[in-house]
Amino acid sequence: MTNHLLSIEELGADGIREVLQLSHTFVEVSARAIPRVPALRGKTLAWLFYEDSTRTRLSFETAAKRLSADTMNFSVGSSSVNKGESLRDTVETISAMGVDCIVVRHGSSGVPWRIREWTDASVINAGDGWHQHPTQALLDCFTIEQRLGPLDGRHVAIVGDIKHSRVARSNVEAFTALGADVTLVGPRTLLPPSLDGWPCKVSHDLDAVVPSADVVYLLRMQNERMNEALVPSMREYSMGYGMTMERVGALADHALVMHPGPMNRGVEIAPEVADLDRAVMVDQVRNGVAVRMAVLYLLLGSGVELPVEGV
Amino acid sequence: MNADLVIRGGRVVDATGERRTDVAIADGVIVDVGDDLAGDRVLEADGCVVSPGFVDLHAHLRQPGKEDAETIATGARGAALGGFTAVVAMPNTDPCMDTAAVIREVLDLADGAACEVVPSAAITVGRAGEHLSPMAELAQLGVRMFTDDGTGVQDDRLMKRALEYSSGLAPFTDGASVTLAQHCEVDSLSEGGFMHEGAWSSKLGIPGQPAEAEDLMVMRDIALARATGARVHFQHLSTAGSVELVRRAKASGLPVTAEATTHHFTLTDAACAGYDPVFKVHPPLRTDTDVAAVKAGLIDGTIDAIATDHAPHTRHDKEKPFDQAPPGMLGLESALALALTELDLPLPQLIARMSWQPARIAGIDDRHGGPVAVGRPANLTVFDPAQVWTISGEAMASKSDNCPYEGREVRGRVRHTVTAGEAVVIDGEVQR
Structure with missing residues (x-):
């Protein structure tokens, strides 16, 4: 792994496997009575979240604490950014404090790539615009393989608002890198304008895809998409692309239902579907901590012996 | 007539065609075209194109x-x-x-x-x-x-x-x-x-x-x-x-x-x-x-x-x-x-x-773009079509440097520019 984690493409198939393999260790650590190891003692991580995020930030925060890293939060809402400080000045200020890693989320695609040019710290992309959310993809891969074994040869349907989804972009790259077949399912208006070069199939017919799917990965459907005339109504969206109990009935017995959260029960997923055993959203969140521990360790813990046993 | 400025040795290219000739300028106007012209100041144009x-x-x-x-x-x-x-x-x-x-x-x-x-x-x-x-x-x-x-x-x-x-x-x-x-x-x-x-x-x-x-x-x-x-x-x-x-x-x-x-x-x-x-x-x-x-x-x-x-x-x-x-x-x-x-x-x-x-x-063709001919306003460009150089935003005269061609090797460079009879660029250096 290099010094940064910005996209699944940059991480590559070998990098993904390295993270997933190490994540098992941290699942084990997380299950201990005192789930903490000193692997990153003395390292400082800064959270730079320009966009609200509760779950991703808490997950990173938990991962860092379990590795004994120090963390600081650059709270964008109440800081110099509100006073008009530029992104570059903010990054250089944080870097000057001697942080080892900046974990950034930003509403604009590409911001982590710019930040990387302005700091010596490691940069982790915790979500940039519509573009990438690599740790989400890694925890999704981990969760699927935990339940179903290797992704190689599996069929994953990613359903819904692909166009505006950084989760979808990262997951297409990650699932296919590990050998899965991916079908994007949604109305044309919610697909990216061009899928040239995307290693996946496209369908507008969820019912036709469900029977052969090993995983149905649902994306969050946002209300504002209706204002942009991308779908006529939430009702019509649910009719075409919502995961109903009826559609669950067409799934193979082993097939999983996934969602990156937060869910809109009753829109992209029927309330009762979200509570099924095959709906693994809680596993995703739980694994997210272990996977992020693995990422932090690989980026920042080089040279530090990982105390796997007896800590 | 004594010329202020002579562009010497260039190849003139304008809407009327091409020819090898010197160009003499006085009081903002082209006053002579021909061989071996003299003037107070000479801009060498050897190997260069002289154009409107x-x-x-x-x-x-x-x-x-x-x-x-x-x-x-x-x-x-x-x-x-x-x-x-x-x-x-x-x-x-x-x-x-x-x-x-x-x-x-x-x-x-x-x-x-x-x-x-x-x-x-x-x-x-x-x-x-x-x-x-x-x-x-x-x-x-x-x-x-x-x-x-x-x-x-x-x-x-x-x-x-x-x-x-x-x-x-x-x-x-x-x-x-x-x-x-x-x-x-x-x-x-x-x-x-x-x-x-x-x-x-x-x-x-x-x-x-x-x-x-x-x-x-x-x-x-x-x-x-x-x-x-x-x-x-x-x-x-x-x-x-x-x-x-x-x-x-x-x-x-x-x-x-x-x-x-x-x-x-x-x-x-x-x-x-x-x-x-x-x-x-x-x-x-x-x-x-x-x-x-x-x-x-x-x-x-x-x-x-x-x-x-x-x-x-x-x-x-x-x-x-x-x-x-x-x-x-x-x-x-x-x-x-x-x-x-x-x-x-x-x-x-x-x-x-x-x-x-x-x-x-x-709508400025009364004074720009016209043929290189006696009586025309002297707005002229002299460039070397063969000179190879590397683009750099920092080196530009602009107050900004948002140049998308940083480091690109290109061919052809302006040597002199004459605006309203004045040599405003001489040998790639701006004069005002």
Whole structure:
């Protein structure tokens, strides 16, 4: 792994496997009575979240604490950014404090790539615009393989608002890198304008895809998409692309239902579907901590012996 | 007659043809052409082409309002270094060039600049697309091109009225005609987009500006030009579709003209892959197919002029996230070299697209772009078409350095520029 984690493409198939393999260790650590190891003692991580995020930030925060890293939060809402400080000045200020890693989320695609040019710290992309959310993809891969074994040869349907989804972009790259077949399912208006070069199939017919799917990965459907005339109504969206109990009935017995959260029960997923055993959203969140521990360790813990046993 | 200035040993290329001759200048006018001419000052032009001065139909000089990015003085210096003896200044200043007072201010600031700065003016008040600007009053001050550049006139009826009104301004211009120049983009299709909509925008997760946003407005304005008989000039064509529309409109005899920028025939949307806003521009960089179409349009004459859309921005502004940074890139000092390097055009045609054709569109062909002949105003460019050099934004005269060609090796460089009889660039050094 290099010094940064910005996209699944940059991480590559070998990098993904390295993270997933190490994540098992941290699942084990997380299950201990005192789930903490000193692997990153003395390292400082800064959270730079320009966009609200509760779950991703808490997950990173938990991962860092379990590795004994120090963390600081650059709270964008109440800081110099509100006073008009530029992104570059903010990054250089944080870097000057001697942080080892900046974990950034930003509403604009590409911001982590710019930040990387302005700091010596490691940069982790915790979500940039519509573009990438690599740790989400890694925890999704981990969760699927935990339940179903290797992704190689599996069929994953990613359903819904692909166009505006950084989760979808990262997951297409990650699932296919590990050998899965991916079908994007949604109305044309919610697909990216061009899928040239995307290693996946496209369908507008969820019912036709469900029977052969090993995983149905649902994306969050946002209300504002209706204002942009991308779908006529939430009702019509649910009719075409919502995961109903009826559609669950067409799934193979082993097939999983996934969602990156937060869910809109009753829109992209029927309330009762979200509570099924095959709906693994809680596993995703739980694994997210272990996977992020693995990422932090690989980026920042080089040279530090990982105390796997007896800590 | 004793000449102030002699350009010696060059190969003259103008609309009348090519010949090897010296050119003598006195009091702002060409006073002699022939062999072995003498004068107070000699500009050596060995191995160089001597042509009518270049005219840029499209430059943002940022003054008044954004003097931290560029001023008329620094922009004109860059223009002179690029071989331009005249540039048409776009009206999206702050305040906007939509009143006589602002036009007068620009003309005042342009006095003594390194090239002639020709103000264009807005079609609508504040470029807001709602009310016509005082076009007759502005035309009286010498404005010959009107544009809301930065945005297109969205309202169909208002655009039709503007064309009708502008075609009756002869009483205010001593009979000269004026041209409405359109930034072709239907906002409802491209609003919220920051790069060309296509494979790259889809991969990068950047909202797109689709090609049809440009095509549709070109289509509409062709219909309006046909209906009104007024002259329409299409700015910075960037799509294969719009080039083809203009080609057909010209074939049907309509009085439309068009320009293309250097970046739209040298760069594609793939350049945005690193999210560096230096490659963010409006209209956006498009695909290989579009680049090929723009080149073909320039070569077959569908596109009349090579323009720069020189758009300086401070480093601070260009370090914003891609979607927040302002669009635009430098162009004045690299235009000639990019045209020579990238376009498969014989020299006379290439110079036509940089000199006399844009001069006619701008309505300044009484003093720019004319033949190199006795009695003509001395606005001349001397360039070495073979010199190889490496582009650097820092080295440019502009106050900004948002140059998208950093490190690119190109061929062809301006050696001397003579504006109104004065050598404003000598051996690549600007003199004022």
